[in-house]
Amino acid sequence: MPKAKITLIDLGYGNNKSIINALKYIEVDTVVTNKAKxxxxxxxxxxxxxxxxxxxxxxxxxxxxxxxxxxxxxIKKKKILGICLGMHLMGKSSEExxxxxxxxxxxxxxxxxxxxxxxxxxxxxxxxxxxxxxTRNMQNCxxxxxxxxxxxxxxxxxxKTLICHHGENFIAGIEKDNFFGVQFHPEKxxxxxxxxxxxxxxx
Numbered sequence: 612m613p614k615a616k617i618t619l620i621d622l623g624y625g626n627n628k629s630i631i632n633a634l635k636y637i638e639v640d641t642v643v644t645n646k647a648k649x650x651x652x653x654x655x656x657x658x659x660x661x662x663x664x665x666x667x668x669x670x671x672x673x674x675x676x677x678x679x680x681x682x683x684x685x686i687k688k689k690k691i692l693g694i695c696l697g698m699h700l701m702g703k704s705s706e707e708x709x710x711x712x713x714x715x716x717x718x719x720x721x722x723x724x725x726x727x728x729x730x731x732x733x734x735x736x737x738x739x740x741x742x743x744x745x746t747r748n749m750q751n752c753x754x755x756x757x758x759x760x761x762x763x764x765x766x767x768x769x770x771k772t773l774i775c776h777h778g779e780n781f782i783a784g785i786e787k788d789n790f791f792g793v794q795f796h797p798e799k800x801x802x803x804x805x806x807x808x809x810x811x812x813x814x
Contacts, residue, residue, distance in 0.1 A: 614640065615654035617812065620680070621645040622660055622670050622696075626798065630659055630694070633798040637809045647679035655689055655812070656680065660696025664721070664760070665708030667700050680714065690789045691716075692811050695758060698785065698792030707760055716790045717770065719782070721760045728778030731759040738773045738783045738795070745784065745791060745810045746773065752803045754783070754795035761794070 619630060621643050634641045642649060650656065658680070660667050671677050684691045693701040702719040704712055724730045735753045740746040761781035764774060773784030775794070785792045791811060797804030 615812070616640040616642050617655050617657055618650060618653035619643045619657045619659065620650065620676065620697075622658075622662075622667055624662060624666075626661055626796070627659060629796075629798040630657065633805060633808055637805055637812070639808070639812050645674050645676065647675055650676065650679040650683055651687075653683055653689060656683060656691040658691060658693045658697035658700060660694065660700065661757075662696055663707060664696065664699055664705040664713075665711050667696050668708065668711040668713065671700070677714065684716070684789060688789050690811065690814060691791065693792040694798075695794060695796055698794055699760065701790065701792050702762065705760055717785055717787065717792065719762045719785065721762050723760050724781075725778060731757060732761075732777040733757045735800070736775050736777060736795075738775045740773050740784075743771050743773050743784055744786055744814060745793070745807050747810060749803065749806055754793075754797065754800040754803060754807075756783075756795045758794060 631641050683689045699705055699721050700713050701716040702713045703715050705721040706723055735755055737753050764780045771786040772782050774780050775783035783794045797807040
């Protein structure tokens with residue numbers, strides 16, 4: 612039986628190369644595409660992203676990828692990992708683009724950090740986990756963040772989560788069934804980040 616491949620959904624910008632290199636390092640084959648047909652035939656998906664919420668949604672709409680992603684994950688039950696903006700796109704909405712809806716995999720709304728703290732939140736920060744699949748067998752983990760919008764911990768009652776603190780606690784990772792999202796960039800988080808990607812692949 613051939614090994615599963617991870618399909619990296621190409622949003623037309625961002626850090627695909629870093630993710631591809633990280634997956635190559637852990638010996639995972641990757642397909643990069645913005646074609647609905649290839650997404651529908653995927654073993655598992657990564658939805659990356661760096662940039663604005665509305666730009667990401669508009670790109671998915673323009674290439675008719677939303678239905679392909681939903682069929683692959685909701686009907687075929689393939690695993691998906693959203694990274695940074697990709698995690699936001701898997702939510703319900705964002706203050707960054709109030710007229711656009713996300714994929715609604717998580718009933719989460721993203722809001723801007725308080726003006727009282729330094730934004731964007733950038734650099735390495737520690738995360739805290741309780742029963743989160745992607746951080747199993749990991750302790751004292753630090754990951755690289757770069758974001759100005761966050762999900763409140765008040766919205767985590769339905770899901771398994773990772774928590775981080777930057778002026779306030781916020782959701783750094785979220786999990787429900789075959790759906791996973793991380794606010795940080797595992798591809799830029801050295802050994803800990805590689806473990807996250809490997810754990811996702813081996814689920």
